[in-house]
Amino acid sequence: MVLNHARLPVPPLRHSYRFLIIPDSVLNQINFIFSYLEYSIRAYILMYMGVFSGKENNFKFCPMCAGPLRPVVLDGRERMACAGCGWIAFLNPPPVVCAVCYSPEGMVALIKRGVEPKKGAWCLPGGFMELGESPVEACLRELKEEAGIDSVGRIEIISAEYQESRRYGSVVVIGYAVESLDPDELCPGDDAEDAAWFYPMDIEAMPFESFQRIFELWLERYFPY
Numbered sequence: 249m250v251l252n253h254a255r256l257p258v259p260p261l262r263h264s265y266r267f268l269i270i271p272d273s274v275l276n277q278i279n280f281i282f283s284y285l286e287y288s289i290r291a292y293i294l295m296y297m298g299v300f301s302g303k304e305n306n307f308k309f310c311p312m313c314a315g316p317l318r319p320v321v322l323d324g325r326e327r328m329a330c331a332g333c334g335w336i337a338f339l340n341p342p343p344v345v346c347a348v349c350y351s352p353e354g355m356v357a358l359i360k361r362g363v364e365p366k367k368g369a370w371c372l373p374g375g376f377m378e379l380g381e382s383p384v385e386a387c388l389r390e391l392k393e394e395a396g397i398d399s400v401g402r403i404e405i406i407s408a409e410y411q412e413s414r415r416y417g418s419v420v421v422i423g424y425a426v427e428s429l430d431p432d433e434l435c436p437g438d439d440a441e442d443a444a445w446f447y448p449m450d451i452e453a454m455p456f457e458s459f460q461r462i463f464e465l466w467l468e469r470y471f472p473y
């Protein structure tokens with residue numbers, strides 16, 4: 249079996265090697281062993297082997313015409329391009345939003361993450377933007393979905409941060425300060441194990457650097473002493 253030279257996401261392993269011919273029986277055994285490893289461990293092993301790097305150029309076939317892709321250099325970066333229809337894989341970091349939602353007493357709403365990555369860690373409510381949403385709309389939707397908070401007053405942007413992510417490659421995180429008008433609304437959503445108000449001094453480091461940076465910037469702005 250001759251394998252495509254495109255760099256690919258972790259599974260399935262059989263499509264990931266370049267220019268190798270490996271019997272299906274061997275590949276099945278390797279895939280079987282890999283299926284027992286946690287996703288991030290598999291990603292590390294494959295990255296170490298140079299099979300793929302980050303999340304760049306994960307396409308194998310053109311999503312427009314299903315034609316084969318080949319690497320081209322455009323704007324100083326290697327990208328996958330379709331020889332058939334001319335489609336080029338311009339890849340961008342997906343936008344994430346998060347909320348530093350504060351009560352009238354100056355407490356901050358955190359949720360205990362119920363899903364990977366960083367399951368079980370206390371964190372600002374947040375998540376990926378959906379198509380057709382503005383960043384503020386996405387932030388308020390996530391705040392309601394994850395923390396039950398619906399009645400809000402002032403909303404101000406804090407910062408936009410870049411975050412490397414093992415799972416998603418890289419993401420842009422946009423943080424908002426959101427005033428809660430009814431702290432009793434706080435309750436964990438489907439994706440959260442728990443939700444609670446914290447005094448800022450009691451908040452431990454967030455599991456994501458970008459969320460931590462946004463929280464610290466909010467602290468500096470609202471508690472500059």
Ligand SMILES: [Zn+2]
Nearest residue numbers: 310313330333
């Ligand atoms: Zn195409």
